[in-house]
Amino acid sequence: KLIRGSGFHAPVPGEVECLDDVLIDVDPDGTIHDVLHPHQESYCGRLDEARAKGSLTELPEGVYLLPGFVDLHIHAPQYPQLGNALDVPLEVWLQKYTFPLEARYADTAFARRAYTVLVDDLVASGTTTAVYYGTIHDEANRLLADICIGKGQRALIGKVAMDNPAECPDYYRDASVGAAVEGTIGLIEHIRNHPDNALNRVMPVVTPRFIPSCTDDLLSELGAIAASHDCHVQTHCSESDWEHGYVQARHGVSDTDSLDRFGLLRRGSVLGHANFISAADMERIRARQAAVAHCPLSNAYFAGSVFPLKAALEKGLHVGLGTDIAGGPAGTMLDSARSAVTASRMLETGTDPELGPDQRSGRGGARIDFRTAFHLATAGGGAALGLPVGQFAPGYQFDAVLIDPQAPFGTLRLWPELHRGDEILQKIVHTASRPNIAQVWIGGVTAPRPEH
Ligand code: GUN
Ligand code: FE
Numbered sequence: 298k299l300i301r302g303s304g305f306h307a308p309v310p311g312e313v314e315c316l317d318d319v320l321i322d323v324d325p326d327g328t329i330h331d332v333l334h335p336h337q338e339s340y341c342g343r344l345d346e347a348r349a350k351g352s353l354t355e356l357p358e359g360v361y362l363l364p365g366f367v368d369l370h371i372h373a374p375q376y377p378q379l380g381n382a383l384d385v386p387l388e389v390w391l392q393k394y395t396f397p398l399e400a401r402y403a404d405t406a407f408a409r410r411a412y413t414v415l416v417d418d419l420v421a422s423g424t425t426t427a428v429y430y431g432t433i434h435d436e437a438n439r440l441l442a443d444i445c446i447g448k449g450q451r452a453l454i455g456k457v458a459m460d461n462p463a464e465c466p467d468y469y470r471d472a473s474v475g476a477a478v479e480g481t482i483g484l485i486e487h488i489r490n491h492p493d494n495a496l497n498r499v500m501p502v503v504t505p506r507f508i509p510s511c512t513d514d515l516l517s518e519l520g521a522i523a524a525s526h527d528c529h530v531q532t533h534c535s536e537s538d539w540e541h542g543y544v545q546a547r548h549g550v551s552d553t554d555s556l557d558r559f560g561l562l563r564r565g566s567v568l569g570h571a572n573f574i575s576a577a578d579m580e581r582i583r584a585r586q587a588a589v590a591h592c593p594l595s596n597a598y599f600a601g602s603v604f605p606l607k608a609a610l611e612k613g614l615h616v617g618l619g620t621d622i623a624g625g626p627a628g629t630m631l632d633s634a635r636s637a638v639t640a641s642r643m644l645e646t647g648t649d650p651e652l653g654p655d656q657r658s659g660r661g662g663a664r665i666d667f668r669t670a671f672h673l674a675t676a677g678g679g680a681a682l683g684l685p686v687g688q689f690a691p692g693y694q695f696d697a698v699l700i701d702p703q704a705p706f707g708t709l710r711l712w713p714e715l716h717r718g719d720e721i722l723q724k725i726v727h728t729a730s731r732p733n734i735a736q737v738w739i740g741g742v743t744a745p746r747p748e749h
Contacts, residue, residue: 304362327740365425367678370619455504520560588681595624617678
Protein backbone atom coordinates (compact mmCIF):
# COMPACT_ATOMS: atom_id res chain seq x y z
CA LYS A 298 0.00 0.00 0.00
CA LEU A 299 1.38 3.39 -0.98
CA ILE A 300 0.22 6.59 0.72
CA ARG A 301 0.99 9.91 -0.93
CA GLY A 302 0.75 13.05 1.16
CA SER A 303 2.46 15.66 3.31
CA GLY A 304 3.06 15.82 7.02
CA PHE A 305 5.52 16.20 9.86
CA HIS A 306 7.49 14.08 12.27
CA ALA A 307 10.13 14.76 14.92
CA PRO A 308 12.56 11.89 15.50
CA VAL A 309 14.80 14.17 17.62
CA PRO A 310 13.73 16.59 20.42
CA GLY A 311 13.53 20.18 19.19
CA GLU A 312 13.69 19.31 15.48
CA VAL A 313 10.81 18.89 13.08
CA GLU A 314 11.10 17.33 9.64
CA CYS A 315 8.58 18.54 7.08
CA LEU A 316 7.58 15.71 4.79
CA ASP A 317 6.42 17.34 1.58
CA ASP A 318 4.52 15.19 -0.89
CA VAL A 319 6.19 11.96 0.22
CA LEU A 320 5.29 8.40 -0.65
CA ILE A 321 4.97 6.12 2.37
CA ASP A 322 5.17 2.48 1.39
CA VAL A 323 3.42 0.33 4.00
CA ASP A 324 3.76 -3.45 4.17
CA PRO A 325 0.63 -5.57 4.72
CA ASP A 326 1.56 -6.02 8.40
CA GLY A 327 1.57 -2.23 8.93
CA THR A 328 5.34 -1.75 8.88
CA ILE A 329 6.68 1.20 6.91
CA HIS A 330 8.87 -0.23 4.17
CA ASP A 331 10.14 3.02 2.75
CA VAL A 332 9.56 6.79 2.72
CA LEU A 333 10.30 8.36 -0.67
CA HIS A 334 10.80 12.07 -1.29
CA PRO A 335 9.94 13.69 -4.66
CA HIS A 336 13.62 14.32 -5.49
CA GLN A 337 14.42 10.61 -5.26
CA GLU A 338 14.91 8.78 -8.52
CA SER A 339 12.52 5.93 -7.82
CA TYR A 340 9.67 8.27 -6.77
CA CYS A 341 7.88 8.54 -10.12
CA GLY A 342 8.28 4.88 -10.95
CA ARG A 343 6.78 3.80 -7.62
CA LEU A 344 3.94 6.24 -7.98
CA ASP A 345 3.04 5.00 -11.47
CA GLU A 346 3.35 1.39 -10.40
CA ALA A 347 1.03 1.83 -7.39
CA ARG A 348 -1.45 3.75 -9.53
CA ALA A 349 -1.53 0.95 -12.06
CA LYS A 350 -1.99 -1.66 -9.33
CA GLY A 351 -4.70 0.36 -7.58
CA SER A 352 -2.73 0.36 -4.31
CA LEU A 353 -2.25 4.12 -4.07
CA THR A 354 -3.98 6.33 -1.51
CA GLU A 355 -3.56 9.99 -2.47
CA LEU A 356 -4.33 12.39 0.36
CA PRO A 357 -5.90 15.66 -0.77
CA GLU A 358 -4.02 19.00 -0.74
CA GLY A 359 -4.00 20.83 2.57
CA VAL A 360 -4.25 17.90 4.98
CA TYR A 361 -1.32 16.74 7.11
CA LEU A 362 -0.11 13.38 8.39
CA LEU A 363 1.38 13.19 11.87
CA PRO A 364 2.64 10.11 13.69
CA GLY A 365 -0.01 8.75 16.05
CA PHE A 366 0.29 9.95 19.62
CA VAL A 367 1.79 7.84 22.42
CA ASP A 368 0.18 8.42 25.82
CA LEU A 369 2.58 6.96 28.38
CA HIS A 370 0.35 7.29 31.44
CA ILE A 371 -3.40 6.76 31.65
CA HIS A 372 -5.60 5.45 34.45
CA ALA A 373 -8.30 3.81 32.35
CA PRO A 374 -10.86 3.46 35.18
CA GLN A 375 -10.61 7.15 36.06
CA TYR A 376 -12.07 8.40 32.76
CA PRO A 377 -15.56 8.93 34.23
CA GLN A 378 -14.04 11.45 36.66
CA LEU A 379 -12.09 13.42 34.05
CA GLY A 380 -12.61 17.10 34.82
CA ASN A 381 -13.94 16.47 38.34
CA ALA A 382 -12.44 15.97 41.77
CA LEU A 383 -9.45 18.25 41.49
CA ASP A 384 -9.83 20.16 44.74
CA VAL A 385 -7.63 18.17 47.14
CA PRO A 386 -4.05 16.90 47.33
CA LEU A 387 -3.07 13.54 45.83
CA GLU A 388 -3.22 11.48 49.02
CA VAL A 389 -6.72 12.80 49.82
CA TRP A 390 -7.87 12.58 46.19
CA LEU A 391 -7.00 8.88 46.09
CA GLN A 392 -9.02 8.02 49.20
CA LYS A 393 -11.91 10.41 48.66
CA TYR A 394 -12.58 10.07 44.94
CA THR A 395 -10.34 7.67 43.09
CA PHE A 396 -10.37 4.43 45.09
CA PRO A 397 -14.20 4.54 45.36
CA LEU A 398 -14.46 5.03 41.57
CA GLU A 399 -11.93 2.31 40.75
CA ALA A 400 -13.73 -0.10 43.13
CA ARG A 401 -16.81 0.13 40.87
CA TYR A 402 -14.98 -1.88 38.20
CA ALA A 403 -15.88 -5.03 40.11
CA ASP A 404 -19.05 -4.47 38.06
CA THR A 405 -18.07 -5.71 34.62
CA ALA A 406 -21.05 -4.09 32.89
CA PHE A 407 -19.89 -0.70 34.17
CA ALA A 408 -16.30 -1.55 33.18
CA ARG A 409 -17.35 -2.50 29.66
CA ARG A 410 -19.29 0.70 29.16
CA ALA A 411 -16.57 2.97 30.57
CA TYR A 412 -13.67 1.26 28.77
CA THR A 413 -15.49 1.20 25.43
CA VAL A 414 -16.11 4.95 25.58
CA LEU A 415 -12.53 5.60 26.72
CA VAL A 416 -10.83 3.62 23.96
CA ASP A 417 -13.11 5.10 21.29
CA ASP A 418 -12.47 8.63 22.54
CA LEU A 419 -8.71 8.17 22.75
CA VAL A 420 -8.39 6.64 19.29
CA ALA A 421 -10.55 9.42 17.82
CA SER A 422 -8.24 11.91 19.55
CA GLY A 423 -5.20 10.36 17.88
CA THR A 424 -3.83 8.27 20.75
CA THR A 425 -2.65 5.26 18.79
CA THR A 426 -0.53 3.84 21.64
CA ALA A 427 -1.83 3.97 25.20
CA VAL A 428 -0.15 2.81 28.40
CA TYR A 429 -2.96 1.94 30.80
CA TYR A 430 -3.30 1.28 34.49
CA GLY A 431 -6.35 -0.95 34.96
CA THR A 432 -7.79 -1.77 38.38
CA ILE A 433 -7.27 -4.63 40.84
CA HIS A 434 -10.08 -6.60 39.14
CA ASP A 435 -9.01 -9.47 36.89
CA GLU A 436 -12.19 -9.54 34.83
CA ALA A 437 -12.27 -5.80 34.16
CA ASN A 438 -8.57 -5.83 33.23
CA ARG A 439 -9.13 -8.62 30.71
CA LEU A 440 -12.08 -6.65 29.32
CA LEU A 441 -9.89 -3.60 28.79
CA ALA A 442 -7.37 -5.76 26.93
CA ASP A 443 -10.14 -7.35 24.84
CA ILE A 444 -11.58 -3.93 23.95
CA CYS A 445 -8.18 -2.59 22.85
CA ILE A 446 -7.52 -5.71 20.82
CA GLY A 447 -11.02 -5.52 19.27
CA LYS A 448 -10.66 -1.86 18.36
CA GLY A 449 -7.07 -2.20 17.20
CA GLN A 450 -5.53 0.28 19.63
CA ARG A 451 -1.88 -0.36 20.45
CA ALA A 452 -1.80 -0.61 24.22
CA LEU A 453 0.11 -1.69 27.28
CA ILE A 454 -2.23 -2.77 30.04
CA GLY A 455 -1.42 -3.44 33.68
CA LYS A 456 -3.28 -4.99 36.55
CA VAL A 457 -2.91 -2.44 39.33
CA ALA A 458 -1.12 -4.08 42.25
CA MET A 459 -1.82 -2.60 45.70
CA ASP A 460 -1.81 -4.75 48.82
CA ASN A 461 -0.63 -2.44 51.62
CA PRO A 462 -3.36 -2.28 54.26
CA ALA A 463 -1.80 0.85 55.77
CA GLU A 464 -2.41 2.89 52.59
CA CYS A 465 -5.20 1.07 50.71
CA PRO A 466 -8.77 0.76 51.97
CA ASP A 467 -10.32 -2.63 52.77
CA TYR A 468 -12.85 -2.23 49.95
CA TYR A 469 -10.15 -1.67 47.31
CA ARG A 470 -7.01 -3.68 47.90
CA ASP A 471 -5.42 -6.91 46.75
CA ALA A 472 -6.31 -9.53 49.34
CA SER A 473 -2.70 -10.76 49.57
CA VAL A 474 0.65 -10.74 47.81
CA GLY A 475 -0.39 -14.03 46.21
CA ALA A 476 -3.61 -12.54 44.85
CA ALA A 477 -1.77 -9.58 43.33
CA VAL A 478 0.85 -11.87 41.78
CA GLU A 479 -1.81 -14.20 40.38
CA GLY A 480 -3.74 -11.29 38.89
CA THR A 481 -0.57 -9.87 37.33
CA ILE A 482 0.51 -13.16 35.77
CA GLY A 483 -3.06 -13.99 34.76
CA LEU A 484 -3.33 -10.76 32.75
CA ILE A 485 0.11 -11.28 31.17
CA GLU A 486 -0.99 -14.72 29.99
CA HIS A 487 -4.43 -13.54 28.86
CA ILE A 488 -2.87 -10.85 26.68
CA ARG A 489 0.02 -12.89 25.30
CA ASN A 490 -2.14 -15.91 24.50
CA HIS A 491 -5.07 -13.95 23.08
CA PRO A 492 -6.02 -15.47 19.71
CA ASP A 493 -6.64 -12.03 18.12
CA ASN A 494 -3.40 -10.52 19.41
CA ALA A 495 -0.95 -12.37 17.18
CA LEU A 496 0.87 -9.14 16.28
CA ASN A 497 1.25 -8.23 19.98
CA ARG A 498 -0.30 -4.80 19.53
CA VAL A 499 -1.53 -5.18 23.08
CA MET A 500 1.12 -5.96 25.67
CA PRO A 501 1.11 -6.50 29.41
CA VAL A 502 2.84 -4.18 31.87
CA VAL A 503 3.73 -4.97 35.47
CA THR A 504 2.03 -2.25 37.53
CA PRO A 505 2.79 -1.61 41.19
CA ARG A 506 0.52 1.42 41.71
CA PHE A 507 3.24 3.23 43.66
CA ILE A 508 5.48 2.33 46.57
CA PRO A 509 3.08 3.54 49.29
CA SER A 510 0.31 1.21 48.10
CA CYS A 511 2.51 -1.92 47.99
CA THR A 512 4.22 -4.03 50.65
CA ASP A 513 7.91 -4.77 50.18
CA ASP A 514 7.07 -8.44 49.56
CA LEU A 515 4.81 -7.49 46.67
CA LEU A 516 7.36 -5.06 45.19
CA SER A 517 9.98 -7.87 45.21
CA GLU A 518 7.57 -10.29 43.56
CA LEU A 519 6.66 -7.78 40.86
CA GLY A 520 10.33 -7.05 40.11
CA ALA A 521 10.89 -10.79 39.71
CA ILE A 522 7.87 -11.14 37.40
CA ALA A 523 9.07 -8.25 35.22
CA ALA A 524 12.38 -10.09 34.75
CA SER A 525 11.01 -13.63 34.36
CA HIS A 526 8.23 -12.59 31.98
CA ASP A 527 10.28 -9.89 30.22
CA CYS A 528 7.65 -7.25 30.75
CA HIS A 529 7.40 -3.50 30.75
CA VAL A 530 6.88 -1.92 34.19
CA GLN A 531 4.93 1.19 35.13
CA THR A 532 4.55 2.99 38.42
CA HIS A 533 4.45 6.45 39.95
CA CYS A 534 7.83 7.79 41.03
CA SER A 535 8.52 10.84 43.21
CA GLU A 536 5.25 12.33 42.04
CA SER A 537 4.18 14.58 44.89
CA ASP A 538 5.85 16.19 47.86
CA TRP A 539 3.85 13.83 50.11
CA GLU A 540 4.74 10.70 48.15
CA HIS A 541 8.41 11.54 47.81
CA GLY A 542 8.61 12.13 51.56
CA TYR A 543 6.70 8.91 52.30
CA VAL A 544 9.24 6.75 50.46
CA GLN A 545 12.16 8.56 52.09
CA ALA A 546 10.60 7.85 55.49
CA ARG A 547 9.78 4.19 54.74
CA HIS A 548 12.85 3.12 52.78
CA GLY A 549 15.38 5.84 53.61
CA VAL A 550 16.10 6.44 49.90
CA SER A 551 14.47 8.08 46.90
CA ASP A 552 11.71 6.34 44.93
CA THR A 553 14.16 5.77 42.09
CA ASP A 554 16.66 3.97 44.33
CA SER A 555 13.95 1.99 46.00
CA LEU A 556 12.38 0.86 42.72
CA ASP A 557 15.84 -0.13 41.52
CA ARG A 558 16.42 -2.29 44.59
CA PHE A 559 13.19 -4.17 43.85
CA GLY A 560 14.21 -4.79 40.23
CA LEU A 561 11.55 -2.44 38.92
CA LEU A 562 13.87 -0.03 37.11
CA ARG A 563 14.48 -1.67 33.75
CA ARG A 564 14.60 -0.91 30.06
CA GLY A 565 10.98 -0.10 29.28
CA SER A 566 10.02 0.89 32.83
CA VAL A 567 7.80 3.96 32.68
CA LEU A 568 7.98 6.19 35.74
CA GLY A 569 5.01 8.49 36.03
CA HIS A 570 5.73 12.12 36.95
CA ALA A 571 9.22 11.93 38.55
CA ASN A 572 8.94 15.54 39.71
CA PHE A 573 11.24 15.22 42.70
CA ILE A 574 14.03 13.16 41.15
CA SER A 575 17.57 14.33 41.91
CA ALA A 576 20.51 14.49 39.51
CA ALA A 577 21.64 11.12 40.87
CA ASP A 578 18.16 9.65 40.30
CA MET A 579 18.25 10.93 36.72
CA GLU A 580 21.60 9.26 36.20
CA ARG A 581 20.25 5.96 37.49
CA ILE A 582 17.12 6.16 35.34
CA ARG A 583 19.31 6.85 32.32
CA ALA A 584 21.71 4.02 33.14
CA ARG A 585 18.82 1.54 33.47
CA GLN A 586 17.28 2.94 30.25
CA ALA A 587 14.00 3.46 32.03
CA ALA A 588 11.76 6.36 31.01
CA VAL A 589 9.75 9.19 32.49
CA ALA A 590 6.11 9.84 31.62
CA HIS A 591 5.86 13.59 31.97
CA CYS A 592 2.32 14.53 33.00
CA PRO A 593 2.43 18.32 33.09
CA LEU A 594 -1.23 19.10 33.71
CA SER A 595 -1.64 16.56 36.49
CA ASN A 596 1.53 17.86 38.10
CA ALA A 597 -0.05 21.30 38.34
CA TYR A 598 -2.80 19.80 40.51
CA PHE A 599 -1.07 17.11 42.55
CA ALA A 600 2.69 17.42 42.56
CA GLY A 601 3.63 20.58 44.37
CA SER A 602 6.44 20.74 41.83
CA VAL A 603 7.28 20.85 38.13
CA PHE A 604 9.17 18.04 36.39
CA PRO A 605 12.61 19.31 35.31
CA LEU A 606 11.97 18.27 31.71
CA LYS A 607 14.75 20.18 30.00
CA ALA A 608 17.35 18.90 32.46
CA ALA A 609 16.15 15.33 31.93
CA LEU A 610 16.34 15.69 28.14
CA GLU A 611 19.80 17.22 28.36
CA LYS A 612 20.93 14.27 30.49
CA GLY A 613 19.67 11.89 27.77
CA LEU A 614 16.76 10.28 29.61
CA HIS A 615 13.94 8.69 27.69
CA VAL A 616 10.94 10.97 28.19
CA GLY A 617 7.44 10.95 26.75
CA LEU A 618 4.14 12.55 27.68
CA GLY A 619 1.16 11.28 29.61
CA THR A 620 -2.30 12.67 30.18
CA ASP A 621 -2.56 10.90 33.57
CA ILE A 622 -6.30 10.63 33.03
CA ALA A 623 -7.89 11.70 35.35
CA GLY A 624 -5.31 13.69 37.31
CA GLY A 625 -5.99 16.96 35.55
CA PRO A 626 -8.93 18.06 33.47
CA ALA A 627 -7.81 17.06 29.95
CA GLY A 628 -7.34 13.69 28.33
CA THR A 629 -5.79 14.14 24.91
CA MET A 630 -2.18 14.22 23.83
CA LEU A 631 -2.63 17.58 22.14
CA ASP A 632 -3.69 18.91 25.55
CA SER A 633 -0.70 17.23 27.14
CA ALA A 634 1.73 18.67 24.58
CA ARG A 635 0.36 22.19 25.16
CA SER A 636 0.57 21.76 28.92
CA ALA A 637 4.20 20.63 28.57
CA VAL A 638 5.03 23.85 26.75
CA THR A 639 3.13 25.98 29.27
CA ALA A 640 4.65 24.22 32.31
CA SER A 641 8.16 24.71 30.93
CA ARG A 642 7.48 28.40 30.36
CA MET A 643 6.18 28.79 33.91
CA LEU A 644 9.24 27.00 35.25
CA GLU A 645 11.46 29.42 33.39
CA THR A 646 9.47 32.56 34.26
CA GLY A 647 11.12 34.71 36.86
CA THR A 648 14.76 34.48 35.89
CA ASP A 649 15.31 38.21 35.37
CA PRO A 650 18.07 39.33 37.81
CA GLU A 651 16.24 42.66 38.22
CA LEU A 652 13.31 40.88 39.88
CA GLY A 653 12.74 40.94 43.60
CA PRO A 654 13.29 37.82 45.71
CA ASP A 655 9.58 36.88 45.58
CA GLN A 656 9.53 36.85 41.78
CA ARG A 657 12.92 35.26 41.11
CA SER A 658 11.73 31.67 41.21
CA GLY A 659 12.42 30.51 37.68
CA ARG A 660 14.93 28.16 36.19
CA GLY A 661 16.85 29.61 33.26
CA GLY A 662 16.70 27.66 30.03
CA ALA A 663 13.79 25.49 31.22
CA ARG A 664 11.53 26.21 28.28
CA ILE A 665 10.65 23.82 25.52
CA ASP A 666 8.69 24.69 22.38
CA PHE A 667 6.09 22.92 20.26
CA ARG A 668 8.80 20.98 18.44
CA THR A 669 9.98 19.22 21.57
CA ALA A 670 6.42 18.78 22.86
CA PHE A 671 5.46 17.16 19.54
CA HIS A 672 8.54 14.94 19.66
CA LEU A 673 7.66 13.81 23.20
CA ALA A 674 4.06 13.05 22.22
CA THR A 675 5.21 10.84 19.33
CA ALA A 676 8.79 9.60 18.82
CA GLY A 677 9.80 10.23 22.46
CA GLY A 678 6.97 8.06 23.74
CA GLY A 679 7.79 5.34 21.23
CA ALA A 680 11.47 5.32 22.19
CA ALA A 681 10.56 5.27 25.89
CA LEU A 682 8.67 2.03 25.30
CA GLY A 683 11.25 0.61 22.90
CA LEU A 684 8.52 0.24 20.26
CA PRO A 685 8.88 1.15 16.59
CA VAL A 686 6.22 3.87 16.68
CA GLY A 687 6.19 7.67 16.62
CA GLN A 688 7.92 8.46 13.35
CA PHE A 689 7.62 7.82 9.63
CA ALA A 690 10.73 5.78 8.93
CA PRO A 691 11.48 2.33 7.53
CA GLY A 692 10.86 -0.35 10.13
CA TYR A 693 8.36 1.76 12.09
CA GLN A 694 4.67 1.02 12.26
CA PHE A 695 2.34 3.16 10.21
CA ASP A 696 0.46 4.66 13.17
CA ALA A 697 -0.77 8.04 11.99
CA VAL A 698 -3.33 10.78 12.33
CA LEU A 699 -4.61 12.89 9.48
CA ILE A 700 -5.16 16.53 10.34
CA ASP A 701 -7.83 18.32 8.32
CA PRO A 702 -7.76 22.09 8.86
CA GLN A 703 -11.05 22.41 6.92
CA ALA A 704 -13.05 20.25 9.33
CA PRO A 705 -16.24 22.21 10.03
CA PHE A 706 -16.22 22.00 13.84
CA GLY A 707 -12.46 22.05 14.31
CA THR A 708 -10.57 24.83 16.07
CA LEU A 709 -7.58 24.83 13.70
CA ARG A 710 -7.51 27.66 11.16
CA LEU A 711 -4.65 27.89 8.68
CA TRP A 712 -3.73 30.90 6.59
CA PRO A 713 -1.87 29.41 3.63
CA GLU A 714 -0.58 32.81 2.50
CA LEU A 715 0.99 33.38 5.93
CA HIS A 716 2.18 30.03 7.23
CA ARG A 717 4.77 27.65 5.84
CA GLY A 718 6.75 24.62 6.93
CA ASP A 719 6.77 23.93 10.63
CA GLU A 720 4.68 27.04 11.33
CA ILE A 721 1.82 24.85 10.17
CA LEU A 722 2.77 22.19 12.71
CA GLN A 723 2.98 24.87 15.39
CA LYS A 724 -0.61 25.85 14.61
CA ILE A 725 -1.69 22.21 14.66
CA VAL A 726 -0.04 21.44 18.00
CA HIS A 727 -1.41 24.56 19.65
CA THR A 728 -4.92 24.84 18.20
CA ALA A 729 -6.20 21.61 16.61
CA SER A 730 -9.04 19.70 18.25
CA ARG A 731 -10.73 16.35 17.81
CA PRO A 732 -12.87 17.35 14.81
CA ASN A 733 -9.62 18.20 12.97
CA ILE A 734 -8.53 14.55 13.27
CA ALA A 735 -10.07 13.21 10.09
CA GLN A 736 -8.58 9.73 10.10
CA VAL A 737 -6.46 7.53 12.35
CA TRP A 738 -4.36 4.54 11.29
CA ILE A 739 -2.89 1.96 13.64
CA GLY A 740 -0.56 -0.63 12.15
CA GLY A 741 -1.57 0.51 8.67
CA VAL A 742 -5.27 -0.08 9.34
CA THR A 743 -7.82 2.74 9.49
CA ALA A 744 -9.50 2.88 12.89
CA PRO A 745 -13.30 2.89 12.71
CA ARG A 746 -15.11 6.10 13.63
CA PRO A 747 -16.74 5.74 17.04
CA GLU A 748 -20.53 5.48 17.05
CA HIS A 749 -21.09 7.76 20.03
N1 GUN B 1 -0.35 7.77 42.71
C1 GUN B 1 -0.92 6.61 43.04
N2 GUN B 1 -2.06 6.41 42.37
C2 GUN B 1 -2.21 7.47 41.58
C3 GUN B 1 -3.19 7.84 40.62
O1 GUN B 1 -4.18 7.16 40.38
N3 GUN B 1 -2.99 9.01 39.98
C4 GUN B 1 -1.91 9.80 40.21
N4 GUN B 1 -1.76 10.92 39.53
N5 GUN B 1 -0.99 9.49 41.11
C5 GUN B 1 -1.14 8.32 41.78
FE1 FE C 1 -1.04 8.57 37.50
